[in-house]
Amino acid sequence: MMTHSVESAMSVPVRLDEALRLHGLGRPAEALALYDAVLAEEPRHAEALHLSALAALAAGKGALARARVDGALALTPDDADLWRSLALILRAAGEAEAMGRALETALALRPAFPAAALALAESRLAAGDGPGAASLLRQQPDSPEILAALAPLLVGLGDAEGALEAADRRLALEEDDPSAGGLIDRGTALLALGRTEEAIATLRTALALAEGQEAWTARINLADALARQGNWRGAARTYGANAGDFPAVALALASTMPLVPASTADIAEARQRLVTGLETLRERRAFVPDPNALFAGIAHPLLAAHGIDDRLLMADIADTVRGLCPVLGHTARHIGKAPHRGRRRIGVLAPAGAPAGEGIAAALLEGLAARADVEAIALTLDGAEAKAPPAGRGAALPTDLFKAQEALDALELDGLVHAEVGAGARATALAHGRFAPLQVALGGHPATSGLASIDWFVSSAGMEPAGARAHYREALFRLPHPIMPALPPVAEAADRDRLALPGDETLYLCAQPLHRLPPAFDRLAAAILEGDRRGRLCLFRPDEPALAGLLEARMALAGVAAERILWLRRTRRGIYLAALKAVDVVLDAPHWGGDGTARDALALGTPVVAWQGALMRDRRAAFWCAAFGLDEAVVRTAEAYVRQALAFGRDRAKRRAAAERLCAAAPRLFGDPRGLSALVSFLADGPPSAEARPKA
Known part of the structure; x- marks a missing residue:
């Protein structure tokens, strides 16, 4: 009775102020009671309707919130704040499309509306429309909040220059008191631009200022910058002694690998760190609820350069990561149900950054689309618009992994092809899930994925050694021809x-990136240059200058002086091909040799010295040499490798004769339809039932 009497004596403005105070203190039910008292006296009080809608939403009364905001909009339909509040209510109700329309209306009424723009940008980004999200934010006046959202978004879209400009504008607004967040955005943009030294200095400053989550963000980005320079031990130290308290960071720490190992001892140390780290995560029963938090350690492409059969280790990694973050193993709703009628629906997830319409994924999409009984769907992960094949469609998957899982769910695929599972974190994270009854990995990354969710690994019969199935956790499908x-x-x-x-x-050109050159290659190069005093070793200069310095230092220990190395610039494909043709000999790298590089060099008439090892990734160039009729270039020992390289390098007539053979062979090899036809049939008609999948 006392409360009622006090409320009755309070004026409407006083009641509204008291309700706002209570709501701000986290007491929305009490605030809602005051708003109700106001509305009992003045049912058409627009402000009370609006504020009571927000209180009702906070109190968990979604239907009442919607009714109140609708009532307010009926009175003041041009109020942009009301439309934003409606969007909040719709988001809580899971009505994403209606939420987007409400935010668009709010921005139409008030174009300079940062809060609405941020919410709509977040919605568009979750739906996979990164460019649309960036455009929205760019239309807003500068503020730390807008620029804080814009800078990382632009980095993700590949616009590092724009991201750096946004970060610098944010820091200018902050004047003499720069925020750790602004410095982190600046350092991340510099890192994306390849300005690694500047990025490291900026991120060190950010780390000194940052606290809490921002400190970890700065630490993680700084470790990434150091790792890109090849300073893998410095990267590991940056994660800190208490990294084990955070499972995602502990996984990243365990997975830190040298890009240019100084020795085989470095490789052994890094691999042991990985094995020990995985064991620790399992023992602690570590748990990461959000897959988006797994920034590193999901994919391990550098292991392929070590020349070791890693089937068991890759399976161990996959199972540990899946146990760490169980939601990665999401299963689509249609799995296990009767297949839908109509055309077989097959999605092809192209590599991140792949040029639209180029590569094996594009050829496969066109081949699938030519089948009347198949609907081919081009999928992309990097925010770029997917180029739909003829008679097919394209879909850009959202950046958020939960949303990407939902998008794949909705497609109800019969088959899903991963072009480069194992090479990138996001593609590998999605490959943990089951989105189609048939899931296949192409050899874009030439090693087993280790994933129980991948049914088949597609390779080429001529590239695989005897007993190759034992190298894969997946069943192995061998194409008759690449x-x-x-x-x-x-x-x-x-x-x-x-x-x-x-x-x-x-x-003598080795066209492989530096992380594929093992220490064993240094001794081969030293022996070749010792045997040919006029010889120079040609390598493509990496984007990160520090890596070139690390390789020069390592090669010097093997006897290759820095002046005997000629660094080439790989600016575009035409220049790269011209270099392959202009050099005298192309040297394949042991452990992880060339595929397209060897094929292109041979087609241009340049002999390739090809190492033939025990694993498919160590035999691809050898296959191409044999296919082009240059069998003498296939070697199995270091002595034969050096001898064959010098035989080509010191004998111009021998090179000329080889070039004639190679150029004559090229027309019969290119355009060969057997490999594509076999893969299209495999996906459209189903895999052979006789193939057995090896045990994990």
Whole structure:
């Protein structure tokens, strides 16, 4: 009675102020009672309707919240704040499309409305429309909140210059008191631009200022920057002694690997750290509820360069990560149910950053789309619009992994092809799930995925050794021939003067990225250059200069002086092909050799010395040499490798004769339809039932 009497004596403005105070103190039910008292006297009080809608939402009364905000909108339909509040209520109700429309109305009424723009940008980003989200934010006036959202978004879209500009504008607003968040955004943008030294300095400053979650963000980005420079031990130290308290960070720490290992001892140390780290995570029964928090340690592409059969280790990694974050193992709703009628629906997840319409994934999509009984769906992960194949469609998967899982669920796929599972974190994270009854990995990353969710690994019969099935956790499907481009490569003018290459020296090119060059390669290069005093070793310069310095230091220990190494720039494909044609000999790398590189070099008439090892990734160049009729270039020992390289390098007539054979062979190989036809039939008609899947 006392409360009622006090409320009755309070004026409407006083009641509204008291209700706001109570709501701000986290007492929405009490606030709602005051709003109800106001509305009992003035049912058309728009402000009370609006504020009571927000209190009802906070109190868990969604239907009442919706009724109140609708009542307020009926009175003041041009109030942008009301439309934003409606969007909040719709989001809580799971009505994403209606929420988006409400936010669009709010922005139409008030174009400079940062809160609405941020909410709508978040919605569009979750739906996979990164460019649309960025456009919304760019239309808003500068504020720390808008720029804090814009900078990382632009990095994710590949616009690092725009991200750096946004971070610098945020820091300018903060003047003499820069925030750790602004510095983190600046350091991340610098890292994406390849300005690693500046990024490291900026991130160190951010780490000194940051607290809580921001400190971990700065620490993680700093570790990434150090790892890119090849400072893998420094990266590990940056994670800190208490990294084990945070499972996602502990996984990243365990997974830290040298990009350019100084020795085989470095490789052994890093691998042991990984094994020990995985064991610790399992023993602690570590748990990560959100897959988006797993920033590193899901994919381990560097293991492929170690020359070891890692089937058991890859399975161990996959199972540990799946146990760490069980939601990665999401199963689509249609799995196990009767297949839908109509055309067989097959999705192809293209590699991140792959040019639209190019590569094996694009060829496969076109081949599938040519089948009347197949609906081919092009899928992308990097925010770029998916290029739909003829008679098919495309879909850009959302950045958020939960949303990406939902998007794949909705497609109800019969088959899902992963073009490069194992190479990138997000693609590998999605590959843990079961989104189709048939899930296949192509050899874009030439090693087993280790995933129980991948049914088949697609390889080429001629590249696999005897007993190859034991190298894969997946069942192994061998194509009768690799999938071939329609036409041989065409190099730009391969004149050495135009490429700034010396005309009087023998040029031996290893075209593989530096992380694929094991310490064993150094000894091979040293012996070749010792046998050919006019010889130079050519390598493509990495984006990170520090890596070149690490390799030069390591090679010096093997006897290769820095002046005997000629660094080339790989600016675009035409220049890369011209370099393959202009050099005298292409050297395949042991452990993880070339595939397309070897094929292109041979098609251009340049002999390739190809190592034939025990694993598929160590035999691809050897396959191409045999296919082009250059069998003498296939070697199995270090002595034979050096001998064959010098035989080509020191004998111009031998190179000329080889070039004639190679160029004559190219037309019969390119455009060969057997590989593509076999893969299309495999996916459209179903895999052979006789193949057994090896035990994990």
